[in-house]
Amino acid sequence: MPGGRLTHEDRRRIAAWLADGLGYAEIGRRLGRPTSTISREVARNGVPGDYLADQAQQEAGHRARRRKPTRPEPADDGQPTEAVRGFVDRFATSLAATGLPRMTARVFACLLTADADGLTAADLVRRLQVSPASVSKSIGYLEAMELVLRRPDAGGRRERYLIDDEVWLRAWQADTGAHGEIATAAQRGVELFGADTTAGARFGTMGRFFARLSEQMSGSTLAEPVVYDALTVLAALVHAGQPLSAGPLAIALGWPRDRAIAALDAIRHRPSLADPLALRAVGPKTYTLVPRPDRLSPAQREALDEVR
Template structure:
């Protein structure tokens, strides 16, 4: 793999890769660079949604000039209590976030969910999320609201404190899956009633009836699949 600082062309390639929706791992493989190098580059220059190659190149030049006038040795990354590489964990969290965004979650909501999942305790307060993700309390509040709406997290109140904790556990995806099945069933019922209102023999009515049949079957299959997994 090539060493040294990223070139201007490599930064252009990173920007193009992010714009095309590629993960850090895919970009790293294409450039034959470590994933940690790509992760640091993007995170220190605006993140996946704000990365600009020209700005990153300018920022690097500024840091290089500062380094010549006042050389400093960067502190080495310290492994956590389980001996894990912090850069590898950070890269994993970013990749998880990108995947969650591709499923339809907003980036901030995906970041909160990924952060909760990768935290060993599986729960954090709003203040801890603000500190870890370095965003505003309002951003966290909006994100956890969306996650609660989709039943992807649950809220717990500490018995001896006033701060809520946001928790994720093994039951979350099961509950979220059932919630999705219920939404499909509700939409199917609406579509069937709508088909009757518009007239079963009309094009619009038939369209809604077909929609109802599909969603009813999906809802039923989802519930049965969840029950099989639960029982097994």
């Protein structure tokens, strides 16, 4: 635990990190020890250009035997192996590269290696050799992202943190919803600045990208009834060549009115279904189709106007 004596495993990690070029401060941070502890350890057990982990452990054993016997510390049966610790560090580095805070990434990676019943905060502190405050802050971050669940311990006095099988679905759905919101906001940007402006064109490109991403991540396919109905409504509006409301559409298609309304709503909320066209309201609940203003650049539209 932080503040305790260095173990043989700790000393081997110090040797490996020194070989990788890490400084005393970074090694101390990873082990949860003061920089001075690392510098004294290396100075006491090093030779020019090298730190001898095995020799340091032997010397530590000699010193311990010369000390007055004290009550033995409990066995640390729950500690992960060196291979697991190395994996957690490497996996956390990969997660941190995506933008996740480094300590939060370490906590998440550690929970990924836990058994089904998860780990307590004390378990995480001991395994990662960090402060309780660091673990608490990271858990709060992960809970806000719905990546970690909190469950009472069997004894009822502590809480356990775990990652269940639904975590990836929740993360996927959260991303999908966020992408859809960005697409909608970008479309409002097109309407505000105008598709002929630089800002409007930029928002149009952004909106199309995130709309397609949201569609793909949501798992929607042409086999969905509402999507199939939406495509039928699009074909009907093109064929009619004039604005229509849900009532006339439903009568012409032989549908209940609610079905036509649902199809129109699907097109409005998922504009990529109509791409390269866009659904436009021209009256109270009356719609027509127009070319998407953000599909062509201003220069492309001018060139097409000249050839008409």
